[in-house]
Amino acid sequence: MxxxxxxxxxxxxxxxxxxxxxxxxxxxxxxxxxxxxxxxxxxxxxxxxxxxxxxxxxxxxxxxxxxxxxxxxxxxxxxxxxxxxxxxxxxxxxxxxxxxxxxxxxxxxxxxxxxxxxxxxxxxxxxxxxxxxxxxxxxxxxxxxxxxxxxxxxxxxxxxxxxxxxxxxxxxxxxxxxxxxxxxxxxxxxxxxxxxxxxxxxxxxxxxxxxxxxxxxxxxxxxxxxxxxxxxxxxxxxLPARAPKLARPVRHGHVWAALDGQGAVWVVRRPPSGLLGGMLALPSSDWTAAPGPDPLPPVPGAWEAIGEVRHVFTHFALRLTVHRARIDPLPGPGRERAAAADAMPTVFAKALRLIG
CATH class of the missing domain: 1.10.340.30 (Hypothetical protein; domain 2)
Incomplete structure (x- = not known):
């Protein structure tokens, strides 16, 4: 050239x-x-x-x-x-x-x-x-x-x-x-x-x-x-020179993956405003500045913690404990069923990949 x-x-x-x-x-x-x-x-x-x-x-x-x-x-x-x-x-x-x-x-x-x-x-x-x-x-x-x-x-x-x-x-x-x-x-x-x-x-x-x-x-x-x-x-x-970056704060939360006998996953739609607003997602807890005791799951079941996913947003890093249970049938009206990770934000797609 x-x-x-x-x-x-x-x-x-x-x-x-x-x-x-x-x-x-x-x-x-x-x-x-x-x-x-x-x-x-x-x-x-x-x-x-x-x-x-x-x-x-x-x-x-x-x-x-x-x-x-x-x-x-x-x-x-x-x-x-x-x-x-x-x-x-x-x-x-x-x-x-x-x-x-x-x-x-x-x-x-x-x-x-x-x-x-x-x-x-x-x-x-x-x-x-x-x-x-x-x-x-x-x-x-x-x-x-x-x-x-x-x-x-x-x-x-x-x-x-x-x-x-x-x-x-x-x-x-x-x-x-x-x-x-x-x-x-x-x-x-x-x-x-x-x-x-x-x-x-x-x-x-x-x-x-x-x-x-x-x-x-x-x-x-x-x-x-x-x-x-x-x-x-x-x-x-x-160049360009950059000011030193401030440490990105970390937030913690929990996410629940409920599967039925056919392998479908229970998904919900997040509220229309706010972070990831209106997107399909797995049910999750609030995201807090410090880890706390495990919150109650969204529905009763034999829940087990199977690992953690990490994701970085613009202003904070997120660590989510992933819980899995067999729930059949999946929770009823107003809920959606989907197993496709590509229909969800990346943080929830990571959790889906973790459950296999």
Missing amino acids: QTESAPFSPPITSATAAPAQAALLAWYDRHARALPWRIGPADRARGVMPDPYRVWLSEVMLQQTTVAAAGRYFHAFTRAWPRVEALAAAPREAVLEAWAGLGYYARARNLHACAGVVAAEHGGRFPETEDGLRALPGIGAYTAAAIAAIAFDRPAAVVDGNIERVMARLFAETEPLPGVKPRLRAHAAALTPAQRPGDHAQALMDLGATICTPRRPACALCPLRPGCAAHAAGIAGE
Whole structure:
């Protein structure tokens, strides 16, 4: 893989932004990743416009997960609901179950709510401006900028984790994250071109994912190397700096797996709001800061503790003691029966795998 040197010198300023933009887009035209939701630069140059629905769906899925993990879910969602109106008309429970495993389930609830607003109040068309997009449920500053830039070619400053890393190195910002975020965003905004802003944003994403990686960045292949202040100072691999992480608190709880004679498992639906709201789950206790005596199980039975599962959420780690019993028939009305781990959040899928 070869890249040309652009005629600018570190650090990049407003006077040298144009050559940096041109070098980055020339690199993207040759090396853009083929992604299921992306219109590549060659098609885009021929006038093919991205589908805002697919851009929105992918950006929500890509928050806190990888491209590889999001791809499978993206294909499943677009097969089941190829247009925003179809997603809006789907039962929310079906959307939540299709989302199971992606985590951050409030996003799935907001996804369904947003689809409903776009279908009912906007005739199935997403707003084209950042302000209009931010008025929709679940769309924050980053997602609004990404949709505006990628779907509508608006000159919006898109700043995800990859782009933060590129900006921190390009401008040798040594202040730790998260305090430096406003400056990184300002740098990204100053570098955003009026022409091809969507391709520019995706080029920065690809650069961070494939060249300007967290460890051992491939500076020799980077189209922005001539203007990179961190590379010039020999500190690219040290940036972005991060503030020391606080210890994540641990919570404790219990989960009960009741099986009938056919191997079906008793599942319940969690309350509609709160963590994992509206998702199918195994019955569980409250999650407390300290372990306590075993609580009463949800139904009488010959319960046995068979092990522990551990799971990490954004703000805490969870340890669940798993109890198993044969209950036949499974508890009655208002309850659901299912054995499929892929219809549940990961923490409960782990418990199901433990019972075999």
